[in-house]
Ligand SMILES: NC(=O)c1ccc[n+]([C@@H]2O[C@H](COP(=O)([O-])OP(=O)(O)OC[C@H]3O[C@@H](n4cnc5c(N)ncnc54)[C@H](O)[C@@H]3O)[C@@H](O)[C@H]2O)c1
């Protein structure tokens with residue numbers, strides 16, 4: 001039995017309503033423009049939602065337009081750039097099914113035809129209204145004999161086509177649903193890539209957020225082996241809206257949640273999720289990973305990844321990405337600001353002023369110039385701080401577990417103890433690895449100079465808070481800034497509790513070292529781009545737990561991704577299978593780390609399903625994915 005596809009034009013095949021676009025062209029420069037456009041939009045929606053008869057909606061809109069034949073050229077040009085993304089990428093479908101595809105629209109043939117014939121729709125498979133012009137070329141109406149100018153017109157046209165086969169309707173409006181309601185279609189797909197009309201979706205047999213979804217459902221080859229809208233993304237902890245926008249535009253189904261989730265909540269929520277986005281609060285534990293049934297990637301929308309069980313992710317073939325330097329500068333600036341505020345006791349002075357107390361005195365206030373700044377952890381943040389601090393006259397010392405290049409005139413110290421005893425100001429910029437738990441305890445404080453300034457913008461568990469409190473109370477520490485805490489509230493609605501509350505010359509901030517608009521927007525762009533690269537091409541650049549592979553763009557080939565435990569002989573077994581199936585390898589890329597091997601194989605021939613199964617069955621396989 002043949003399959004026929006009836007496709008709507010406005011807001012389905014193109015992202016926009018052509019009449020809205022025509023209005024903005026024809027009313028260009030007119031003082032009425034905004035008001036008329038709004039009215040046209042309202043009439044379009046009413047017609048599409050079924051709140052108003054279609055014919056009246058069309059008539060009223062045309063009257064408002066004041067359009068002329070000359071406006072059609074720029075309209076067609078503009079529409080060419082507005083073809084829906086999933087239609088654009090599935091040109092093969094239009095070619096292969098040309099005899100079975102019809103575009104039936106209540107819009108106008110004058111602009112529909114040039115757009116859809118470009119896609120490969122046959123001219124005699126296009127049904128639409130026709131404009132009527134006067135001798136000056138002004139639009140004065142439409143051909144009222146055309147069935148598509150009437151309510152129920154689409155059904156009438158389809159009936160007249162007398163198609164012998166199954167009929168599938170793809171559209172966003174009530175008038176598309178009417179075809180199914182008239183008993184003329186086997187299925188109505190509510191197309192929601194551009195606009196989602198709840199009243200229409202409710203009545204549809206299937207919601208199609210893209211053409212890929214329709215093709216997947218119909219078992220027809222599509223540009224994507226798996227429709228992106230079936231890939232669920234869960235974004236927690238209020239990540240920047242940019243991330244939502246990018247992932248949504250990519251076609252994924254994205255859910256956002258403003259706060260963090262605890263382990264049990266996340267174990268529940270993670271089911272069906274392919275991409276998880278978190279910040280520093282959500283703990284992605286082994287239990288969470290074990291509950292995840294579809295997870296492919298985790299995005300840490302921050303620098304630190306200590307909140308993620310990276311090994312458990314590796315074991316399940318889940319790639320983890322972060323933003324290693326998007327908020328570096330913000331943390332450094334806060335460190336500099338804190339140093340100056342603390343060394344001058346500014347916060348306490350300011351609080352006193354707010355209480356009406358004037359305490360003009362230089363006692364305990366110092367310049368930073370010439371003071372010894374000790375940086376523990378000379379990574380991206382530590383090193384950048386070193387440069388800025390030096391330019392402000394601080395004498396920089398650092399200690400790092402790894403060999404690091406000293407920037408400017410900074411002095412590398414060989415032990416933590418040496419740094420503790422040398423520095424007037426100590427600032428922590430180590431990562432949150434478990435071994436750093438309580439790196440700074442009473443013992444460390446006892447090795448510091450008296451009246452030291454102490455700053456922790458790294459991770460809460462790195463410092464024993466009780467010991468810090470004692471050091472402040474005993475005046476060992478003259479001032480401190482703490483941005484990170486062993487226990488932090490999950491959201492802004494939870495109260496903050498700490499032994500440090502109320503202590504003198506102590507700046508407490510709610511883990512906002514990296515929370516600037518610039519940094520968050522940067523992160524909101526950086527992490528989704530890494531994840532999308534991974535999902536679309538297999539590239540793992542910047543992954544923190546996968547071997548990093550930068551892959552070439554794929555052309556006319558299929559890409560197979562195989563993730564396995566790093567044991568000898570896997571690639572030989574894979575290639576033996578390719579040889580057995582007489583499949584030519586056009587590119588193969590392998591990279592391993594201590595735990596896993598990551599192999600990408602590009603092949604130039606359609607692959608049989610048995611090959612896929614055999615590749616999955618290779619012992620030590622963790623995950624297998626076909627990209628195209
Ligand atoms: N407060 C915030 O909002 C905020 C923002 C960004 C980053 N951070 C924290 O800052 C940390 C550092 O960020 P980064 O980008 O500089 O990371 P990084 O990985 O570039 O640098 C960390 C450095 O610390 C060193 N290190 C680790 N443990 C050490 C130890 N015990 N003694 C000495 N050196 C040690 C490492 O060798 C590395 O050079 C992040 O891991 C994150 O936890 C906090």
Ligand SMILES: O=C(O)CC[C@@H](O)C(=O)O
Pocket residue numbers: 279280281301302303304305327511514515
């Ligand atoms: O924004 C966050 O939640 C964490 C910021 C910071 O700790 C980081 O690791 O980048």
